[in-house]
Amino acid sequence: MAYQVRINGELRELDVPEDMPLLWAIRNEIGLLGTKFGCGMGLCGACTVHVDGVAQRSCSLPVGSIGTAEVTTIEGLGDTEIGRALQQVWVEEDVMQCGYCQAGQLMNASALLKRNPAPNARQIDAAMSGNICRCACYTRIRDAIAQVAD
Ligand code: FES
Numbered sequence: 001m002a003y004q005v006r007i008n009g010e011l012r013e014l015d016v017p018e019d020m021p022l023l024w025a026i027r028n029e030i031g032l033l034g035t036k037f038g039c040g041m042g043l044c045g046a047c048t049v050h051v052d053g054v055a056q057r058s059c060s061l062p063v064g065s066i067g068t069a070e071v072t073t074i075e076g077l078g079d080t081e082i083g084r085a086l087q088q089v090w091v092e093e094d095v096m097q098c099g100y101c102q103a104g105q106l107m108n109a110s111a112l113l114k115r116n117p118a119p120n121a122r123q124i125d126a127a128m129s130g131n132i133c134r135c136a137c138y139t140r141i142r143d144a145i146a147q148v149a150d
Pocket of ligand 1 (some may be wrong): 036038039040041042043044045046047048057058059060
């Protein structure tokens with residue numbers, strides 16, 4: 001089916017089955033490769049994007065369910081003040097190790113700070129607990145988010 005999906009502020013044409021996971025549309029049809037495949041079952045958070053500002057797992061979200069919602073991927077995160085600040089601290093604090101999960105971590109972190117600009121350590125851990133990092137960079141992730149928090 002033909003869809004028009006707004007991604008990172010741009011209207012993109014998609015001709016895909018309605019049940020295609022948004023992740024595959026973003027990566028394979030549109031060519032934005034920052035959003036990663038981890039588990040494909042909504043369990044790891046590597047594929048996190050924003051749909052109307054809310055963190056969602058794109059591996060579990062059918063393209064047909066997006067409608068007129070605004071999708072933001074890691075490639076568009078720097079267009080927001082919170083996203084820019086997080087990316088800068090991520091680099092300054094050397095948060096990443098292998099880096100594979102980090103797009104999802106950043107997307108979830110920015111959604112957290114949008115809904116709660118001043119989370120404490122426990123709230124950060126709770127909000128980020130579904131984003132798995134095989135290199136276990138959790139302490140650096142928490143500290144970086146805390147630096148951007150008000
Ligand atoms: Fe989507 Fe793991 S790839 S949650």
